[in-house]
Amino acid sequence: MTRPDDHPTDLLPDYVLASLDPDQDMTVDTHLQSCADCRVEVARLREALFSLADDLPAVAVPEGPWKAIQAQRSRSSAQAPPSSAPSVSVRLRRFPVWPLAAAIALIMAVGGYTLVSTRSGVQTAQASARHWLAQGARLLTLTSKNGQPYGSMYVRPDGRALLVLNKKAAPGQVYQAWGRQASGPRAGVPTSLGLTGGTVMEVSWRGYDSVGVSIEPAGGSLAPTHPLGRTRLPES
Amino acid sequence: MYAAPTPHRSQHAPAPLEPPVTSTEPTPLPLPDTAHQQLIVQLRHEHEDALKALYDSLSGVTYRVCLRMLGTPEDAQEVLQDTFVRLADRADRYDPSRGTVRTFVLTIVHHLCLERLRTRRSRPVREHDREGEEAFDLPSQAARDPLDAALVQAALTALPDTDRALLEDMFFGGYTHAEITARTGLPLGTVKSCLRRALLKLRERMLP
Ligand SMILES: [Zn+2]
Numbered sequence: 244m245t246r247p248d249d250h251p252t253d254l255l256p257d258y259v260l261a262s263l264d265p266d267q268d269m270t271v272d273t274h275l276q277s278c279a280d281c282r283v284e285v286a287r288l289r290e291a292l293f294s295l296a297d298d299l300p301a302v303a304v305p306e307g308p309w310k311a312i313q314a315q316r317s318r319s320s321a322q323a324p325p326s327s328a329p330s331v332s333v334r335l336r337r338f339p340v341w342p343l344a345a346a347i348a349l350i351m352a353v354g355g356y357t358l359v360s361t362r363s364g365v366q367t368a369q370a371s372a373r374h375w376l377a378q379g380a381r382l383l384t385l386t387s388k389n390g391q392p393y394g395s396m397y398v399r400p401d402g403r404a405l406l407v408l409n410k411k412a413a414p415g416q417v418y419q420a421w422g423r424q425a426s427g428p429r430a431g432v433p434t435s436l437g438l439t440g441g442t443v444m445e446v447s448w449r450g451y452d453s454v455g456v457s458i459e460p461a462g463g464s465l466a467p468t469h470p471l472g473r474t475r476l477p478e479s
Numbered sequence: 480m481y482a483a484p485t486p487h488r489s490q491h492a493p494a495p496l497e498p499p500v501t502s503t504e505p506t507p508l509p510l511p512d513t514a515h516q517q518l519i520v521q522l523r524h525e526h527e528d529a530l531k532a533l534y535d536s537l538s539g540v541t542y543r544v545c546l547r548m549l550g551t552p553e554d555a556q557e558v559l560q561d562t563f564v565r566l567a568d569r570a571d572r573y574d575p576s577r578g579t580v581r582t583f584v585l586t587i588v589h590h591l592c593l594e595r596l597r598t599r600r601s602r603p604v605r606e607h608d609r610e611g612e613e614a615f616d617l618p619s620q621a622a623r624d625p626l627d628a629a630l631v632q633a634a635l636t637a638l639p640d641t642d643r644a645l646l647e648d649m650f651f652g653g654y655t656h657a658e659i660t661a662r663t664g665l666p667l668g669t670v671k672s673c674l675r676r677a678l679l680k681l682r683e684r685m686l687p
Contacts, residue, residue, distance in 0.1 A: 256678050260649075262656060262671045286578045291681040293585045295650050299543040305552070308542075308560040309534060315564055316527065438524060463520045465575055 250274070250281055259288040276428065371397075371443055375405050385456060387472040394442075394456065396474060402449035404476075408442045412458060419459045420444055421467055422451030438463040448476055515580035522570040530567050537581060538563070541588045547651050548592035558595065562588040589650075596653040642677035649674060 251271050257263050258271045275282050376382065380397035385406070387393060394408040412418050417440050421433035436446035438459065448454055453475045457467035515536065521529035541562055545555035565587050573583050645663075648654055654662065659670050 256675050256682070257671065260671075260674050260678060262674065282576065286576070287685050288678065288682055290578055290582050291685050292646075292650065292678055293582045293589075294681055294684060295647060296540050296544050296585055299540075299547050301539070302543055302546060304538045304542045304559070305556060308538070308556045308563075309531075311560045312530075312534070312563050315560070316530070316567065435520070435523065462517060462526070463524060465516050465520055 250278065252281070252284065255281060255284050256288055259285060259292060371405055371407065375399065380405065381477060383474055383477075385472060385474050391472075393471050396454060398448065398476060402447055404446050404448045404454060406444045406446060406454070406456065408439075408444075408456070411442055412440065415461050416458050417461055417463060418442075418444060419457050419463045419467065420446045421455045421457065421470075421473075422446075422448060423453045423455065423473070424450070425452035433467055435463060435465075452476060512575075512579040512581065516573075516575055519570050519573050519580055522567060530563065533566065533580070533584075534563050537584050540581070541584060544585060544588050544651075545592060548589075548653070549595055554595060558588060558591045561591050565591070593653045639676070639680060642673040642680070645670065645673045646677035646681075 251258075251274055254263060254267055254271050258268065263271065271281075275285065375397035378399060380399045383396045383398060384392050385394040385396055385408075392409070394406060397405040397407070399405075406418075406420055408418055417438045419438040420436040422436050423433055424430050433455065434451070436448070436451075436454070437444055440461070446454065453473050455467065455473035456471045457464075458469040458471065459467070515533065518529040518533050522533070538559060542555060542559050545558045545562075546552065549555050549558065562584065566584055569587070573580060577583075578586075645659060648659060648662075649656070656667060656670050656674070659665070660667050663670070665673075
């Protein structure tokens with residue numbers, strides 16, 4: 244906030260309260276798109292508004308709702324694909340228009356990888372790579388900023404990519420893949436594509452201009468903490 | 480902007496957070512939200528334990544909001560349930576730069592309660608999403624039941640308690656500025672000033 248005159252600071256409380264007239268509202272909207280300081284202040288004002296909830300009297304939560312949530316979740320997961328391959332189910336949820344037959348075929352394939360990987364991760368990765376190359380995937384080397392290779396990426400034109408890392412992550416750590424757009428309002432903002440405790444991970448790259456990999460604590464992170472490197476996707 | 484994740488948490492057994500807030504004092508602000516954010520990541524990757532951990536941590540405040548807004552335990556429990564089902568479905572929409580996980584959850588429950596209030600008041604639901612997130616939006620037609628005349632008088636003399644009462648009326652009661660104007664007889668400008676003062680007072684509790 245070095246030049247306070249440039250920021251519509253006085254309007255932000257009314258913006259959060261929906262007190263502004265449409266013109267002012269649009270002015271603030273436009274400013275927020277390019278001003279991180281004011282976005283932070285809006286977030287704080289919203290936190291302040293919702294802190295009204297902190298002052299409500301304590302009440303015991305009955306047990307019924309959690310049981311109902313569990314029942315509802317298990318009903319919906321019974322209709323969903325098996326959860327042995329998290330990156331697949333995440334992608335399915337994000338791209339629901341993907342044809343069902345292809346989805347099933349891929350789940351079978353990745354399920355297969357998982358089974359095989361208990362015997363030999365290296366064999367699995369090699370078999371997967373051959374399979375992907377046979378399907379017309381393009382091979383890219385994953386390299387760090389200083390040019391050190393750390394894995395391979397097989398990019399299929401249908402929007403899917405197979406990432407094969409050169410070595411397993413340390414115990415308690417996982418590899419997490421990130422997609423980034425080169426332009427637009429979310430340019431450079433990493434979006435999690437999936438994670439693996441092994442060396443093979445399938446992701447969907449559709450809508451992104453580059454794919455990166457980072458090492459994260461088990462469970463993954465909201466943003467990359469130990470990035471290994473980023474690879475630009477081929478122009479389609 | 481992103482908070483550092485908690486390292487070395489098991490992928491399948493999220494560490495318990497602070498005990499459920501069901502029977503404790505209201506949780507102070509600002510909340511350490513990194514544990515919640517870690518659970519959101521796990522939820523995105525479909526770890527069901529993460530949903531339970533988030534529920535244990537946030538169902539208390541969520542249920543309090545439901546009860547305050549809807550009044551009956553039956554409605555409150557239904558909306559509590561809907562809130563966490565929706566949280567699981569929309570975990571990938573959470574953006575840490577827009578606020579804490581706690582406020583993300585409260586935004587969901589607030590929106591669901593407003594929908595119910597509108598249905599009760601037989602009003603159409605107004606879509607007012609900012610970038611896919613339920614914004615803090617409110618009904619659009621006037622109600623007729625006026626507030627206490629003393630409250631109106633107090634508002635005109637700008638007493639902090641009155642500012643707060645009007646803000647709660649808007650937030651928990653789901654009334655628009657125009658509705659508050661109709662309920663109180665206060666000029667619209669006065670209502671806006673009261674709401675603004677009340678919000679800025681709450682803002683003072685936040686750091687920095
Ligand atoms: Zn600004």
